[in-house]
Amino acid sequence: MAQLIGALGIWNTSATRHTPLEDAQGIFSGSLVSALGLYVLASAGLLTGSTAGIAFLLHYTFGVNFGLAFFLLNLPFFYLSLKRLGIAFTIKTFVAIGLTSVLADVQSRFFEISSIHPAWAALLGGLLLGFGLLALYRHRASLGGVGILGIYMQERFGIRAGLVQLSVDMCVLAAAFFVTTPPVVIYSVVGAVVLNLFLTINHRADRYIAL
Template identity: 45%
Template sequence: MHTTHRWLSILEGCLLVALGIHILNSARLLISGTAGIGMILQSFTDLSFGQLFFILNLPFYFLALRYMGWSFAFRTFCSISLLSLLTELMHRYLHIEVEPLFAAVLGGMLIGFGLIILFRHNASLGGLNILAMYLERRFAIHPGKTTMLGDVLIIIVALTLFEFQQVSFSFIAFAVMSSVVGRYHKPPEWAKTPEMKAVSA
């Protein structure tokens, strides 16, 4: 029953994140982390977001295996694969039109709550979370600094490619997502061990 509950929760978390990303994509807005990089790269390739997101996370599996164990790496791989599939399905079958401000707030909230569910069930969507843990263990760099630097770099790159208003609304999505995770995420027991603290940071 515990295993069933965990995987149902991971599915629900991925659904929320996928819907949030789809809403942001529909308004041509960005989000932070690897997902944001995937959204930017869509401007330069014929690959879909789901395909780009899956490919971009491939290098991070080694770090997940090395520093967080097989169980976490497997759940993360499944979560990333599921999110990639769900975003593909939503892109094909769910067509919506939404104002940028509403998209930023709603999309950021959905992604934030989806991430909370994944974190609480010892899974993630890879990318900067895993990199932050590696840099903390290897070079004693605080995970918060890594994720903040990643977000700042995404904003800077976005400013060179997109209109200022579009980037401004994207920043609102960043802020809403961070606010939700910061206020509602309570690290579970597994996150209190030294090996897993960086994931919940």
């Protein structure tokens, strides 16, 4: 029983170190919640930023499979992750991206959102993505792309990851004006702002540092 309690991290005497089982549940939970957030956005035809936003653009414009596009777009960022953030972070991020890509594609097999107002989708989708990313960040993982860059900038220069993400997201969403309607872009911007403000407020290295 004592070994099980230790593996689960219950009453863990080391406040800054996660057990492997804690990391596993955190990465799975973060990936699942993130995939749900992406599904909510997609149900209203909205986008988000970073590599997920580019994957949405490819999906809406050319019919490319979202999960596959999301996974492939993140591959170039693994070099930065491996070089700057270490092999453990890189492996956990690779797993998180793979899980999120698969889960995002299979969501519709388990339930379907038949109707949702785009404003509510932006709010709910942004918050779900924020919660998912926060869970991943706190277990030393991310959803790749700008998330990797954001964490590196925060740890190296003290620039908050949410602000880095927000800057890039605005560029991605600006490009969306060329492939979709202005209302869709506006609601998508709302979702991106909700996501990144949530991360900016809640993900601070001086409040939570875990290994």
